[in-house]
Amino acid sequence: MALLLEHQFRPLPADRQVETRPFLEYAIMLVEVVSFDIMQYCLGPTIFAPIKSDILANITKVKAVYDTNPGRFRTLQQILEVEKEMYGTQWPKVGATLALMWLKSLRFIQVFLQSLLDGEKDENNPNLIRVNVTKAYELTLKRYHSWWLQQLFRAALFAAPYRSDFLKALSKGREVKEEECLEKVKKFLINFSVTVDAIYEMYNKMNAEIDYRV
Numbered sequence: 001m002a003l004l005l006e007h008q009f010r011p012l013p014a015d016r017q018v019e020t021r022p023f024l025e026y027a028i029m030l031v032e033v034v035s036f037d038i039m040q041y042c043l044g045p046t047i048f049a050p051i052k053s054d055i056l057a058n059i060t061k062v063k064a065v066y067d068t069n070p071g072r073f074r075t076l077q078q079i080l081e082v083e084k085e086m087y088g089t090q091w092p093k094v095g096a097t098l099a100l101m102w103l104k105s106l107r108f109i110q111v112f113l114q115s116l117l118d119g120e121k122d123e124n125n126p127n128l129i130r131v132n133v134t135k136a137y138e139l140t141l142k143r144y145h146s147w148w149l150q151q152l153f154r155a156a157l158f159a160a161p162y163r164s165d166f167l168k169a170l171s172k173g174r175e176v177k178e179e180e181c182l183e184k185v186k187k188f189l190i191n192f193s194v195t196v197d198a199i200y201e202m203y204n205k206m207n208a209e210i211d212y213r214v
């Protein structure tokens with residue numbers, strides 16, 4: 001958890017534009033470092049590896065576009081605007097616009113952590129996090145998933161760690177008080193949520209959201 005807090009998303013400027021470079025750097029850190037902790041302490045690599053490689057592929061795709069012209073693509077919105085011009089009717093289901101749309105699945109983490117923070121739990125099994133994971137899935141990824149991916153999710157749910165193990169994983173394996181860990185999650189979510197919300201707003205405003213299932 002210390003790592004999560006050491007590497008916060010930046011606060012957004014008044015115009016709520018998300019700068020591409022710091023966003024990508026943070027996303028890579030989140031996936032590489034934090035997912036490593038989570039894999040090591042609670043979720044097995046069999047479950048996490050495909051998720052991780054999918055997210056890293058999205059990041060790589062956005063970064064490849066950014067690297068062609070960092071000045072022109074300083075913000076994520078600039079990427080969408082340029083690609084909209086460039087791809088015409090193919091847009092938005094193309095290029096970095098599509099990769100970033102999938103990367104919006106960072107909202108899964110946002111909803112999941114917020115649900116933990118809000119104390120939502122299965123009263124009969126308070127140490128399970130299935131309620132929280134399911135909520136996050138239903139509000140974020142489910143609409144994009146075909147039947148078979150939804151079944152995969154249901155299967156993965158049974159491998160979800162216990163709440164206590166997950167909080168321990170966020171604390172890098174140290175035993176910490178639950179309140180202490182949740183307080184850190186709360187701080188982490190401030191900038192994280194603002195950034196993810198801004199990306200969602202941008203997709204809505206630019207009509208870049210796509211309704212389809214994989």
Ligand code: 0SG
Pocket residue numbers: 038043050051054055057058061093095098099100102105108109133141149152153156157160161214
């Ligand atoms: C704590 C318990 C956690 C349980 C988590 C369960 C998660 C659900 C399990 C789902 C398994 C995901 C494996 C990957 C699935 C991918 O098929 C989908 C769709 O992928 C997109 O497909 C690509 O990402 C796109 O790449 S792009 O860069 O080129 O644009 C593109 O290929 C697209 C197809 O486009 S098309 O050809 O149609 O034009 N990916 C997902 O659903 C995202 C999964 C993210 C999960 C995040 C979970 C975080 C867990 C954190 C736990 C703390």
